[in-house]
Amino acid sequence: MAMDDTRVRDQLIEAFVNAEGPISGEELSHRFGLSRTAIWKHIKSLEPLGFVIEASPRVGYRAVHIPDELMAPLVRPHLPPDCLLGSPILWEASRASTNDTALELAQKGLPHGAVITAGEQTGGRGRRDRAWASPRGGMWFSVFVRNPCPLRHAPDLTLLAALAVCRALRHEGVPVEIKWPNDLLIRGRKTGGILAQIRAEGELVDHAVIGIGLNANFPIDLLPAEIRHRATTILHETGRPIHRPKVLARVLTELDRLYRDLRDGRGFQVVYDEWIALCSTVGQEVEVAVGDERLRGKAREVLPDGSLVLETSPGVTRTVVSGEVLFSDREQV
Ligand code: BTN
Numbered sequence: 001m002a003m004d005d006t007r008v009r010d011q012l013i014e015a016f017v018n019a020e021g022p023i024s025g026e027e028l029s030h031r032f033g034l035s036r037t038a039i040w041k042h043i044k045s046l047e048p049l050g051f052v053i054e055a056s057p058r059v060g061y062r063a064v065h066i067p068d069e070l071m072a073p074l075v076r077p078h079l080p081p082d083c084l085l086g087s088p089i090l091w092e093a094s095r096a097s098t099n100d101t102a103l104e105l106a107q108k109g110l111p112h113g114a115v116i117t118a119g120e121q122t123g124g125r126g127r128r129d130r131a132w133a134s135p136r137g138g139m140w141f142s143v144f145v146r147n148p149c150p151l152r153h154a155p156d157l158t159l160l161a162a163l164a165v166c167r168a169l170r171h172e173g174v175p176v177e178i179k180w181p182n183d184l185l186i187r188g189r190k191t192g193g194i195l196a197q198i199r200a201e202g203e204l205v206d207h208a209v210i211g212i213g214l215n216a217n218f219p220i221d222l223l224p225a226e227i228r229h230r231a232t233t234i235l236h237e238t239g240r241p242i243h244r245p246k247v248l249a250r251v252l253t254e255l256d257r258l259y260r261d262l263r264d265g266r267g268f269q270v271v272y273d274e275w276i277a278l279c280s281t282v283g284q285e286v287e288v289a290v291g292d293e294r295l296r297g298k299a300r301e302v303l304p305d306g307s308l309v310l311e312t313s314p315g316v317t318r319t320v321v322s323g324e325v326l327f328s329d330r331e332q333v
Contacts, residue, residue, distance in 0.1 A: 008032060008042050014073035016053070016063035024060035049093060049119075068217075068244045070117035070141055078249030084260070085113045085143055085252040096123035098142040099197060099211040105144075106199070106207055112146040115252065124213065127195055128289060133227075137218030137235075139244050142211040143255065149262050151200045154208070155321065156267035158182040158196045159306050160258040161210050163271055165192060166278050168250035169214075172242050174234055180281040180299065180308050184214070188280070189232035191215045212251070217241035268306045276302060286310065288320050295320065 011032065015023060025036045032039065043053050043061060050067030068074065072089035079086050088111075095101055095118035102116045118141075121134030134140045148157060162182040169176045169184075176192070177185045184192030192214040199206045215223065215233035223231050235241055261270060268275065276282075281299045288295045288310060297312040307321040 005042075005045075008034070009045065010071065010073050012039075012042055012046070013051075013066075013071060016051075016061075017066065017073055017077065019062070022054075022056060022060035022062040028061070068241075069119055070139060070244055070248050074245040075249050075252075078246050080253055083253050083256045085145075085256045086115055086249070087111070087113050089115045089117060091117045091119070093119040095121055095140075097121055097125050097211075098140055099125060099195060099209050102142040102144050102209040102211075103197060106209070110144050112144065113256075114144040115141055115248075116144070117141040117248070125195060125211075126193055126213075132193070132195075132213055133222070133224050134213060135218050135222045137216060137222075137241075138233075139212070139214040139216045139248060141248060142209050143252070144207065144209055145259060146207045147263075148205055148208055148259055149267065151203050151205055153262065153267050154196075154198055154200070154205055155181065155306050156262055157198070157205075157208055157210055157259075158194045159268050159275065160262060160271070161194050161196070161212060161255060163275050163278070164251050164254035164258055165194075165212060165214065167254045168247050169234070169242070171250055172247060174238055174242065176278075177280040178275065178278050180279055180286075180302055181306065185280060186232055186234065186237045189230055189237075190227075191232050191234060191237070210255075214247075216244055216247075269304050272304050281308070290320055 025039055028039045029036045046053060050069065051063060052065035054062045054064050069091060071091040075086065075089055098116040098118050098121065102110065120136045121140050124132035124134035124140060126132040159181055162178045162184065165184055166176050166178060175186060179185050182194040183190055195211040196208055198208040215231065217235045218233055220228060220233050220236040279302060282301060284299050286299045288308065295310055295312060295318060297310040299308055300311050300317060301309040303309065307319050310318050310320055312318050
């Protein structure tokens with residue numbers, strides 16, 4: 001779809017969201033400077049996206065069903081006006097990977113705060129080069145930030161993103177927890193993950209793409225069979241769907257505050273107690289990949305700098321900086 005079509009689409013959706021009653025074809029044609037036939041075609045193109053638009057002769061168009069896709073006109077009404085994240089929000093029904101799109105657009109001047117979203121991903125990527133199943137109904141998005149922090153604080157980008165997601169989901173009553181450093185679990189099963197990719201110039205992070213995936217409103221059988229025993233979806237766990245645009249707005253609002261603090265030199269340490277209270281890793285047997293090495297042991301403690309203390313054998317501990325995991329893949333946090 002050409003850029004202009006996308007803009008008309010989003011403005012049309014916005015008009016339907018704000019309308020208190022039917023809007024006539026004539027009024028829309030006047031507002032958009034397009035023929036009534038062109039308006040009709042644009043309205044028709046909303047149907048495959050899940051919109052149900054009722055057309056009554058001589059009265060006009062009315063949206064009788066608006067889907068909960070992560071589209072700008074559906075997310076923006078839930079964002080506070082001073083939020084620096086969420087402008088623009090670029091949605092497509094299908095993308096290979098929202099992180100890939102963000103990295104591509106980063107070279108073309110994508111502004112700080114842009115969010116790339118998708119109805120589904122056909123090449124979703126997880127950490128350590130794993131595929132990430134991304135069917136329709138999930139939340140697949142990447143937040144783009146410029147100059148977020150010094151390189152030594154790069155691990156904070158994901159630690160804080162996990163906290164933002166937890167806050168947003170808990171606000172909706174979803175009992176989500178964090179598995180160090182940035183997996184999201186419900187009752188011990190993975191329901192979300194974060195893949196951050198950074199570009200650094202010397203000691204500074206020039207820009208970062210924080211990719212967040214949440215298994216939200218789809219049945220568990222859409223997940224690959226081989227991960228179904230350890231992964232889950234919010235719908236499966238709670239029995240009810242979440243309103244995805246509202247949840248995205250809440251994640252962005254929380255993340256905006258946390259990243260502003262990070263820029264001002266107040267990162268993970270400031271939210272340490274809250275983060276620890278949400279983290280279910282301590283006391284568990286875990287396996288951590290550090291470079292080519294796989295460390296197994298009991299997670300003893302997460303330190304105020306975000307690193308994990310692992311007891312690899314009785315009385316022997318190793319401290320794993322999430323940055324070590326981070327840079328083992330060069331650019332993946
Ligand atoms: C993990 O392995 O736990 C991280 C998963 C990250 C998935 C998200 S979905 C949106 C963004 N686009 C991608 O291709 N990956 C991330």
